[in-house]
Amino acid sequence: MDQVTAKKAVVSVSGLTKRYAGRDVLAGIDLEIAAGETYALLGPNGAGKSTTIEVLEGIRRPGGGEVSVLGEDPLSASRAWRSRIGIVAQSTGDLGVYTPRELISHFGSLYPNPRGVDEVLDLVGLTDRASVRATKLSGGQQRRLDVALGIVGRPELLFLDEPTTGFDPEARRQFWDMLAGLTGEGTAILLTTHYLDEAAHLADRVGVLTGGTIVAEAPPAQLGGADARVPIVRWRDAGGSLREERTHTPGALIEKLCAEARELGFAKGEPAELEVRRPTLEEIYLELIGANGAGGADELTEATDTNGADQ
């Protein structure tokens, strides 16, 4: 029994499609996310990640397919359902002249069981900036405020669309720790990110969306299957050229290279710049999207679609 069917699914999607201007952006997506799970949706610009998230949030109408989020159809979901999800959209909204403390307090009052304002400020690292107008916050601090407003209602399911864009490395690490705390409390998270290290660090599973479908889905350490992880041996040969070979038996290759190096009288009896490594998640991801075409659909013309005129 897999992880999702073993636990209750908070997101259950099958055959989701979406067309814009006569072009399929989503061509049949199947997606299941379990309670408490963190799932990272990866894919190139224009692949349809935000579209998928917006359908799950109930702000875009799907073209076709079945969509269930926390047991309801997002398009017709109740007000109570809304209070069980948290949304951090891709772009920071205009938060006006209000301070983080005022905004968190106001948004919190919309939920039945909100977190305390000080707790939220502390969680997102904005305690020092609690009384500064939102317009005066840095880009990264505004993003933290977005996250604060997304978590103040103690969501069971949190949507994070590129949450750490604009964060410095330290802020990103703090953000990761904060999310670990939320998942420890049982919050499920659907995250999009272009940072592969972020996906590797946070996600229980990642899905790669390209060409309108999810072409691979697995825990980060297993993405692409065993073949994608065949070790790479790299060295500089006697002629000075950088060489690279992928092999299931790197030890045997290195023995052979060292024997050759000794024969050639290399100083340390081994080839220069010798290294063995496994492909990184980023390399595996790039291979997956490369093998599946460009994946994006950015040549499409814009059409108006708020909860869906077009499909």
Ligand SMILES: Nc1ncnc2c1ncn2[C@@H]1O[C@H](COP(=O)(O)OP(=O)(O)OP(=O)(O)O)[C@@H](O)[C@H]1O
């Ligand atoms: N209202 C719309 N009308 C027409 N095309 C649209 C509309 N909204 C999105 N698209 C197109 O659909 C495609 C998918 O967009 P989407 O924002 O879902 O991609 P994404 O994977 O989130 O991209 P990114 O990584 O750049 O954020 C893009 O080509 C985009 O231009």
